[in-house]
Amino acid sequence: MSSSACFVTQEATKEILLRVTNVCGECYDDLCLGDTVHYDMQNYRFLCDCCQKKLCSMMNKECEIIYDEVEPNLFC
Numbered sequence: 921m922s923s924s925a926c927f928v929t930q931e932a933t934k935e936i937l938l939r940v941t942n943v944c945g946e947c948y949d950d951l952c953l954g955d956t957v958h959y960d961m962q963n964y965r966f967l968c969d970c971c972q973k974k975l976c977s978m979m980n981k982e983c984e985i986i987y988d989e990v991e992p993n994l995f996c
């Protein structure tokens with residue numbers, strides 16, 4: 921289980937999908953009701969599960985993305 925202080929993980933609700941976003945902020949994939957979504961507190965956007973995992977693995981403890989070590993390919 922990958923959890924991170926940089927994200928708030930929650931289930932996509934109607935309210936999120938209608939009022940905030942219905943696409944991932946990174947890959948623009950559709951988010952669906954009941955999907956696991958992650959609020960990115962650094963960039964104020966919602967991410968899909970896949971992008972959150974990728975970003976998480978590139979982040980240091982300060983939630984900064986380290987681009988040098990990983991190819992910056994964030995598409996799922």
Ligand SMILES: [Zn+2]
Nearest residue numbers: 944947968971
């Ligand atoms: Zn995504």
